[in-house]
Amino acid sequence: MAIGAGVAVAAALLGIASYTATKPDDSSGATVTEEAAGDRPATSTEAEGQAGAYPELEKLARRDAKDPLAQGDADAPVVMVEYADFKCGYCGKFARDTEPGLVEKYVEKGTLRIEWRNFPIFGADSERAARGAWAAGRQGRFWRFHEAAYADGSKEKGFGGERLKELAEEAGVKDVGRFVKDAGSDEARAAVKRDQEEAYGLGATSTPSFLVNGRPISGAQPDQVFDQAIEAAAKAAEGAKKSVGKSADGSR
Template sequence: MSSSKPSKSSVKPLLISAGVAVAAITLGLVSWQATAPADKVRADRSPGSSASAAPRNDAATALQALARREAGDKLALGRADAPVVLIEYSDFKCGYCGKFARDTEPELVKKYVEDGTLRIEWRNFPIFGAESEAAAKAAWAAGQQDRFAAFHAAAYSEGSKEKGFAEPRLVELARVAGVPDLERFTADMAGEQAAAALKKDQEEGYRIGVTSTPSFLLNGKPIAGAQPLDAFTTAIAQAKAAAARP
């Protein structure tokens, strides 16, 4: 599997703790059915890195703290105080992201979000170029009118990414998603707030070592790739049990 690395001009240098450095290596190594641009190779994923000696508990604590748990988060679904938080780093042009969105995520929502166990927080993490970034900003813009989840579903529907994400297509997806004010949607999509929100998500992902999509954090535990439903249900059950312990 190839991987993606930000250019020096696109991501500011960020200080990371030893614990998060462990997480970066973990996310770089534990990849299964994840996708990344073929023309970019990351050189810092060696298991022999000195950061691998840092305490694993520090890494889990640092990653768990990334859950924003903001009640008004437009790119989140589920209770802010849910015992389990799944953070998803994804790209709308990623085939495995689409597979997860169609086959697995709806089951997680039905089984765990609706009963208050799980909260899903999406992070836009475009790694496949200009159209990926445009789709990410469009998803954010749809969220400003409380239609992020519907836009997410429309953009990841079967065959959607093959049609591309040029602006007319994004407006059409917003219409399908039921965004009420398309003029506002278009303005929001091109605005500074959308760009800032996207940059925040990207910098967070790169800081902890996300190199491919989809990648996940489940209560601080890295999960890479569109793994089967059983892998997520097992991990959610374990995280819920751990959260219940004093």
Template sequence: MSTPRKTARKTSRKPLLYAAGVALAAVALGLVSWQATAPAEKHRDTSASANATPGSDPAAELKALARREPGDKLAVGRTDAPVVLIEYSDFKCGYCAKFARDTEPELVKKYVEDGTLRIEWRNFPIFGAESEAAAKAAWAAGRQDRFTAFHAAAYAEGAKAKGFGEERLVELAREAGVPDLERFKADMAGEEASAALRRDREEGYRIGVQSTPSFLVNGQPIAGAQPLDAFTTAIARAKAQAKAGQ
């Protein structure tokens, strides 16, 4: 799993730990769960988790992060699928690329196509300006229904080594079949792309995501590009729980 850089702009994000939107109980579970499943590493101060709301249901709060928005350009699968996998990822993350190439296609084939699974991507750039630019480019490709193709192109073998400068991002968009490249460039540079990125990234910060890739399977955390079996087991468990009404 990629080691995260120290998070910048602490003061701009800290209020979100206390804001409505995701209960502090969710923060508490998220911080504890990511640390429990990730390799030993430095984590941000978790003192806020001590203020979790008594009697709340942290697992339900994390599960509720599944947006299930019709027409979500950064998602595949039915909105009413019993299992939702949320992926927090960075296009400069080598392990994210490994997951995208080796594991994700198998999950799509086995579970998305039969209606069991919905995958919702969250852009969570932690490796600097090129990470942010690639995230905005992926969002812009999605405006023309080419997110998944851009995602595949950006995570292809050797793609990261070429960098994610503006010209390279346009090249990837062309490779992904984005039809209107001028619109793509305008969307990538627009405020709407920045707002979408903030929404995804701040959601990850609220629940304590520290590294990429990180996942939630119906609210249950999985840290890192784990083997396929880890995901199939988690999906089977989540599907059984959903069927039982849990």
């Protein structure tokens, strides 16, 4: 997937290996382990290297108002794209400890939109959970499923067929039979693969990874890292809007 010249730099800023070096070998059935994939919080050195946004990466925001795997206004000034795996411990930490605050501070006030991308890298269980999440979204229950799947101790129970049905029921999915059918469909596999290949195209092999208006952030960073990135992006977006307005006035 060709995104543009900024991809190589962005991959370095994310502090993770290239797709070709670590992509699971489908022919051998090998999968990426949590240790190899970098399921860990980013170091302070990585955080310091995350300044700067890339227009090529900002374009990855889909801004589809009907996307069930997103929350926030489609035209919000800031979009945070999140690449994550339901088997990832630090993704769960972010979901429980940081994301609710971001929703309250920025999403509910119209500043931020969060777009989820399924990025299963820890084997068959991850893949099943990703397809289950997508299927829950078909019935408007993705974020409730997300909450249930990331609850403390949830990933240790695995994501087998019966467990996914339990999570669907916990998330308030009305038609569990349809959920099971959707989760096993070719459409679900294609949707998950699309997100996964998008992340691999960035060079991403660790979770969670984020783009905030094209600015890469790697790992479950402290709250203030996300606050600073979102507020800086919002300020830049407002500045760009004013600049466009001035240009338009000057052209008349």
